[in-house]
Amino acid sequence: MPIRQALIRVFLEKPETEEVLSLCRNLVAVQSRPEIIQIRSFLSESEFLPRLVQFNYHISSIPKSVTIKNEHGQNDLHLLGDKMQLGQIYRLDGVEDSRSLRDAIIVLGALYEQARHFGLTELIYFIAYKLQVAWNSYLGLSQCKALLEVATIAFSGDYNGVNPDYVQRWFIPFLAETYELFTHDCHDKLLELLRANPKLQDAILGLRTKLHLSQPQLFADTRALLKSRGIDQL
Numbered sequence: 001m002p003i004r005q006a007l008i009r010v011f012l013e014k015p016e017t018e019e020v021l022s023l024c025r026n027l028v029a030v031q032s033r034p035e036i037i038q039i040r041s042f043l044s045e046s047e048f049l050p051r052l053v054q055f056n057y058h059i060s061s062i063p064k065s066v067t068i069k070n071e072h073g074q075n076d077l078h079l080l081g082d083k084m085q086l087g088q089i090y091r092l093d094g095v096e097d098s099r100s101l102r103d104a105i106i107v108l109g110a111l112y113e114q115a116r117h118f119g120l121t122e123l124i125y126f127i128a129y130k131l132q133v134a135w136n137s138y139l140g141l142s143q144c145k146a147l148l149e150v151a152t153i154a155f156s157g158d159y160n161g162v163n164p165d166y167v168q169r170w171f172i173p174f175l176a177e178t179y180e181l182f183t184h185d186c187h188d189k190l191l192e193l194l195r196a197n198p199k200l201q202d203a204i205l206g207l208r209t210k211l212h213l214s215q216p217q218l219f220a221d222t223r224a225l226l227k228s229r230g231i232d233q234l
Contacts, residue, residue: 039111056091063228141182
């Protein structure tokens, strides 16, 4: 909406006044936050921190695929939780250990919160993309708690499943497929998220039930799921 037109609506107290004022308040508020740098970078360069870089880790330092049955009953290799089917081409620049990985995810969560305020749908898509990279490219489960913090932002308020943004659409099948891993690492935090969002809980548990029916041997073997993340013991 052109600035002049927006101002006219405010001064004349048109029905859209509160929407325009809310946008203005958000614009003022974000000026003092670090996310403004990422938003400007995305709008000018179509990229933002943490940046994607080509993967150059040794093959032993990344999560392993598990064997699943495809729709034809044949065995396929699948990276558990890779709902965007990105594989392991990229990693996040500057992430060298579990702490910096968690920090990067939290940064993406803060940016996502601002992107929602301004309806930056393309930016929201690329935030989901980088969250997927954060999961695909690093061993262990140190990402789990940080990802649930982002999910808490995504499903805050009265989530009803209508017109979900891309991060919300990604989280539901992702959490359904990785449910056992999140239960192992942060059971209470996962339950807190689901109990606060009944529709989210129904969606995730419904998909999880289908996964257990289609892949009973895989999802019954928590050890195999943990081993794919480089964890050898329960």
